[in-house]
Amino acid sequence: MHDARPEQHDDESRHQGAPDGAEPFGTPDEAGPSRRSVLRTAGTAGAGLGLAGLGAFGASGTAAAAPAPGGAADTAAAPKRRGTTMIGVPFEGRSTVRVGIVGLGNRGGSMIDLFLAVPNTRVVAVCDPVKEKTAKAAKKVTDAGQPAPAVYAKGDRDFENLCKRGDIDFVYVASPWDWHFEMAKTALLNGKHVGVECPIALRLDQLWELVDLSEYTRKHCLQLENCCYGRNEMRVLRMAHAGLFGELLHGAGAYNHDLRGLMFDPDYYEGPWRRLWHTRLRGDLYPNHGFGPVANYMDVNRGDRAVRISSFGTPARGLAAYREEHMPAGDPSWKETYIESDRTISLVQTAKGRVIRLEHDVSTPHPYSRINSLGGTKGVFEDYPERIYIEPDHSNDEWGDFGAYAEWDHWLWKEHANPPGGHGGMDYMLVFRLTQCLHLGLVPDFDVYDAATWTSPVPLSDLSIKAHGKPMEIPDFTRGDWQKARPGMDSEKPKA
Known part of the structure; x- marks a missing residue:
């Protein structure tokens, strides 16, 4: 019923390595440069765009894309708005x-x-x-x-x-x-x-x-974010918005996926770009699959806001141990020093006092899990495996059958019961809905403010871990507009 768990969710263009010609990423505590000007004209897009040092799109050599987070460029203060809200x-x-x-x-x-x-x-x-x-x-x-x-x-x-x-x-x-x-x-x-x-x-x-x-x-x-379109995620979303879980209190999401073999496989990524990020940051490198669905359940940026994050990380041991056991002497990976925590655990607090737990672990052996849980005053849902316990449907401390709630499936899953494509159909749902919105002239299910919020744990968890779990403020990318309720992923089927 859920997505095909063994499949990859992050396997982007495998031939492309980290850009070459860049300066090394630096020490874990190195400060980043000051923020550069936002406004450029479209006429200059072909020349001089981007960060200094970004080089070869397809290189498979070692180099880093950007300085480590930190310093004035990474404060939570919003810059002056130069346009109007999207x-x-x-x-x-x-x-x-x-x-x-x-x-x-x-x-x-x-x-x-x-x-x-x-x-x-x-x-x-x-x-x-x-x-x-x-x-x-x-x-x-x-x-x-x-x-x-x-x-x-x-x-x-x-x-x-x-x-x-x-x-x-x-x-x-x-x-x-x-x-x-x-x-x-x-x-x-x-x-x-x-x-x-x-x-x-x-x-x-x-x-x-x-x-x-x-x-x-x-x-x-x-x-x-394809995981927002998973069948379970969309069913829980509709149930949460209908009040079946009561007042929402907590949720959790993760990307716990053993990628050790793939990261050392030159035929899979065709270069070390994915593995090299484990030499640059200590925090949650891939929060979106877990954060996005839970943020949707809680209407983050649509009546609530992610305010701060505290992160903790284990020592980095998994990749080095895998290399010791599997990689021959002289392999380029032996020049790498891994600092990325094998498991990162973050707690996000929202403006309404809710708590979201995020986890990231791609360096140790364990079954695939995105956790995907949601709890409120009337009950709780937990995934991997899927199970539910809500009052008055369940009692005696026994989990109920989530399959019994198929009536709460989103209209996309009712209309496309057996979608093609990977990850149990969520990829198709994403593309179908995206192109439907483009074709019909609809507001997209999520926007740039969601993109920035769901990704912000990447730099902020790194900074928090370096500061021994100190809370880091999550910017209000909406500049105050989060206080207004508005539609999101829980859409109505278009009439056209």
Whole structure:
């Protein structure tokens, strides 16, 4: 009933390594640079964009994308607003949704199938530095009966040329994390709506810049969080909003997934970019899959707000132990020093006093789990395995059958009972709903403020761990608009 647990959720373009030519990430306590200007004109998007030192899109060498979080750039203070809110702003309706895809590895190479499967959508352009991948993607497009897409495979920065096209409505980014911020920024500055795989950026100043650019350009910048569209997640969402759990008090989410073998497999990621992040940060590198659904349950940014986070991390032992057992002498990984906590546990407090627990662990042996729990004054739901206990339905300290609550399934799951694609259908649901909103001119289910909030634990958990669990303030990316109730993931089926 739930998603296919063994599958990857974060396997973005596997060929692409960390950008080369950058300065080393520095010591764990190194301060970041000051925040750079947000406003750029679209005409400058092709030259001088992004962070100094970001280099090869497809390099597999060692280098880091950006300085460590910390310093003035990573304070919680909001910069002066340069646009107007994107809350409640609909897409422009269009008969055909024209999509450009950047990154065609594991994630992008599979998601293109879903963009080709949904109605009223055309894949106009594809981009990847590995020409074999663009050729394979282009063939998928023509095999689906669509015109041949434009191909961008001339080096690491050809995505800039894709973003300049006048016949693209939405740019989908599935590159390594190091490139997410710059690619999203480039798309916005070229007047495109953009959706990015997790995490959308890795520093608070980058998150603020994407918020400001979305508001200034009037284009949506979305964290494409597929787990928000899981069947269990959407059922719990509707039950929570209907009051079945009473007043909501606590929730938990995680990304606990043993990735040791994949991170040391050169044929999977085609470079060490994913593993290298374990040499740069100590905190929760991947909070979105757990945080997003729970934030939706609690209407975070829609009547409540995530206010602060305290994080704690274990020693970093798992990757080094795996390397000792499995990697030959002379392998490049032996030059790496891992500092990322094997398990990070964070507590997020909301403005209403609720508590959200987040966990991250990809370095030790254990079964896959996103935890996905929610509790209130009338009962609790816990996933992995799924079980429920709510009054008056259950008693005697015995868990109930969550399957008995199928009537609470979201309309998307009632309309698409057996969706195609990976992760139990949640990927298809995300693409179907996204392109539906673009086609019909609807407000998206989540926005740039959600993207920034769900990603903020990446830098903030790192800072908190370094400060021995000291609470770190989570910025109010909505600049006060979180106090207004508004729709979100619990949408109504469109009449059109």
